[in-house]
Amino acid sequence: MELPLLHLALVGTPNSGKTSLFNALTGSRQKVANYPGVTVERKEGFFVTPLGRQVSIVDLPGTYSLRGRSPDEEITRDFVLGKASGEIVPDLVLCVADSTNLRLTIRLLLELKRTGRPLVLVLNMFDIASRRGISVDVVRLAKELGVPVVTSIAVRKGGTADLLKLTDEISARLASEPRENSWRALSVPELRATQREADRIISDCVSLPARPDTLTARIDAIVLHPVGGLIVLALILFVMFQAVFAWAQPAMDLLKSGFDALGAFVQATLPDGLLQSFLQNGVIAGVGSVIVFLPQIILIFLFILLLEDFGYMARAAFLMDRIMGGAGLHGRAFIPLLSSFACAIPGIMATRVIDNKRDRLTTILIAPLMTCSARIPVYTLIISAFIPARDVWGFINLQGLVMFGLYAAGITSALVVSFLIKFFMLRDYAPAPFMLELPDYKVPRLKSIAIGIFTRAKMFLQRAGTTIFSMMVLIWFLASFPQPPAGATEPAINFSLAAIIGKAIEPLLAPVGFNWQIAVALIPGMAAREVAVAALGTVYAIEGGKEAAEQIGQVLASKWSLATALSMLAWYIFAPQCASTLAVIRRETGSWTWMAATFGYMLVLAYAASLLTYNVAVALGAG
Amino acid sequence: MTDTHDMRREMPLGLAQRGYTGVIRHLAAKEAGSALSDIELESRLIELGFVEGARVEVLHEGLVGRDPIAVRVDNITIAVRRREAMAIIVA
């Protein structure tokens, strides 16, 4: 007889290695990083035990208790208590502990016992504990706690063998005896008593050497130095943006010449006509112009992943807490905002760790102002067409400097907006506390970085192949039809639907210096920011006719004034052009109003910034 | 070790300088003036391991107002603001 699916749940304090364990058991690739609060969603996976039992396992956000103080902790509480609608209660709860730091997890375990669910204590990161000379009397610990205890090393091959074996043993004798759930939120004296009990058990079963992690202490002496730490943080960000511009160039040039060669090949082999135009102008000039930016996207993700895995993120939050507090932001907001440099969507999701509703809302509203990787193509295209590639002060690349300036403008405006929100809307506001565990540093694991980058690169290419491609088909169609009447002398595109639409909107955008081609690019750019680059590529390629095998950058340099280019850059610091971000804001705030508010305020800012930039630039003679 | 601590004056951790080491005597959430209710603040502090008898050391301070502080509590490091640390009475 086939046994029913066994339901496991991973519960534990933040950063104890639950997701690593989940990935090891199920072969998934969920996000793992060295700071508390990485997982903010429930994720289910499946595996089969050595004895052939089918298992469903659920990874949950980390929590210190079942009280559910923030949206992520509520997910864990509701799942463990079986409160989530239509949910099955887990047959077995795996309580995952960081073996170097058992106090808080053992207290959590004592609290979990009250739920009546069968439990196992998993002493994860046992490799680090052994290295530090921490020894645990596993047998005695199991006896004292009254639950099975097993050690594991989630990040090592075979490191979960004991856990798998134990799961089989337990599942064989899991009786269906109904157990009483006597859990309710612990009162302060109960909490204190549980922590005392946990400390007593630990002093009986665990021997700690007087050898703390000296490496972490030595690094922190520099990285958390009140002044030195901030300099290090600024340096890291500066190198990151310089690198995105300077180091990616060779790989981008290679991709670019590849697409150029492909375009030339299509033009040479296919007969003139619609098919040739579609492939050359729509697909290669359009989608190709976005794919060229893959190296930059990979680089920015590489930086962020390295910082996350090393354990720097929580430190950055520590350094920035009071500084961001001046702008009305919570220290915990730093990690979501830094993740938003990659993409605002995971950034907005990550705000679930912020327990105060107002702090969380403010962070969600400003996350889209952080320069996400989708803006890189737009910035790079315009910068390389209009800003000379020379060095300033001998060693800083001017283009990189402008890029850094754009990032800085995004950050500054986010702080200003947050300050205004606090000032006008959330006046009666006492600062919510900032309490964050600073994990020990870990050497970034090559495999997890590689997987992280691979996943992002795949997502980017998939987007290029789906959203961007379909938008390009649409734009190519609009820009190609209707075809010009016979004997027309103007460029064919002037007769197309695209030109009709673009010229209809142009008057609205003329004050900020945008021509009708930009107007055409901005609308499909709503689907995703990079589409604007692809759309410009296609529109100008079709307009240019056969000779348009030229680079899109060179075309722009000859068709736009410097003032228009700068205005476009200013527009993109703010423009709310990403449908998926708006959808996530709607979901996470549970309100259409906040989504509309975000869209509205960003659009107003974009227009105002462009208007100002354009007019100042024209006044200075760049028109 | 304990003897010397017994003789030391009690003070809130929120006033401690970098390098301070001591032992937690009790929690006094009322003293802190935190945005949280007394019960909530006390629960959170206990959940992060700030209980009577735990050994604490102030490892680092921030720049603005020397806030927040990074505190070693037994063998983990926790960042807290001085305002909340006022609730932790050490000696």
Ligand SMILES: Nc1nc2c(ncn2[C@@H]2O[C@H](COP(=O)(O)OP(=O)(O)OP(=O)(O)O)[C@@H](O)[C@H]2O)c(=O)[nH]1
């Ligand atoms: N050396 C070692 N490192 C581990 C082990 N398990 C996890 N890690 C590392 O510990 C860090 C945290 O791992 P995660 O799996 O993200 O922890 P989590 O419990 O899911 O964290 P949250 O989702 O934030 O609650 C990562 O840097 C992992 O690479 C282990 O057994 N040994």
Ligand SMILES: [Mg+2]
């Ligand atoms: Mg996780």
